[in-house]
Amino acid sequence: MGGMAHDREARIDPxxxxxxxxxxxxxxxxxxxxxDVTLAALAAxxxxxxxxLSRLESGQxxxxxxxxxxxxxxxxxxxxxxxxxxxxxxxxxxxxxxVHGGRVVVPLTRRTGGVRSFKQLIPPESAxxxxxxxxxxxxxxxxxxxxxxxxxxxxxxxxxGPGEVVEFDxxxxxxxxNTTDEVTEVLCLYGPQGERAHVRSKPAPREDSDVR
Numbered sequence: 001m002g003g004m005a006h007d008r009e010a011r012i013d014p015x016x017x018x019x020x021x022x023x024x025x026x027x028x029x030x031x032x033x034x035x036d037v038t039l040a041a042l043a044a045x046x047x048x049x050x051x052x053l054s055r056l057e058s059g060q061x062x063x064x065x066x067x068x069x070x071x072x073x074x075x076x077x078x079x080x081x082x083x084x085x086x087x088x089x090x091x092x093x094x095x096x097x098x099v100h101g102g103r104v105v106v107p108l109t110r111r112t113g114g115v116r117s118f119k120q121l122i123p124p125e126s127a128x129x130x131x132x133x134x135x136x137x138x139x140x141x142x143x144x145x146x147x148x149x150x151x152x153x154x155x156x157x158x159x160x161g162p163g164e165v166v167e168f169d170x171x172x173x174x175x176x177x178n179t180t181d182e183v184t185e186v187l188c189l190y191g192p193q194g195e196r197a198h199v200r201s202k203p204a205p206r207e208d209s210d211v212r
Contacts, residue, residue: 024068024083025059031075031082032057046070065104065183069123072099079104118188122149122178133173139191141167142176147184151176 032042043050048067055061063083072079079097097106104121125131133152142149144160151158152175153168160166168174178184 020083021063022059024063025057027082028071029057031077035075042071042074045074065121066123069099069102069104073102115189115191118190119145120186120188122147122176122184122186124181124183125177125179129177131175131177133175135173136170138170139167140170141165141189143187145185145187147178147182148180149176149184149186150179 032039039050039053042048043053046053048070052061052067056063056067061067065079068079068082072082075082079099097104099105102123106119106121108117108119131152133154142151142160143165144162146162149160149164149166151160151166151168153166154172154174158166
């Protein structure tokens, strides 16, 4: 038992958050060097100015999700590869963030069937972003952790804040996004075959959607 405890302690990275942040600049500079990309070319691809990119790499500018997301897309790497954040807990169950459509998605379950859970970081949407309502198989449950979430569901428009929940059948035309200036953090449960992601304590008639 003592040996096992020692092994677990050896796997724990002792770096502080400040150390991780300080390492972002050199990590970005090294990655750009390996890709043989100029600051000007990277600025053109990401929309981030050359001066901001230079300050990021030198450590004079604090890395934010709004700056790191386009860089992760440009380099085609997971967001945590840029940050180099230490894994937490048992590394055998550590799940790496992914970037999909400009959003950071952290899978919280490994299984591919049944109800799956995710944490999403949704950056601000531009005023002219595509808000086409779409449908697909499944049933979705969303809980807003921070920020504000906008849901267009059929002919209805919902503005959700922290602590608010929405669940709906994804056969209903819908669009989910963030129309504020801050990143929105959301917990998402998704049943791919239409399973309800949330069990009530009392039976209730099923409707196309329920909002709380």
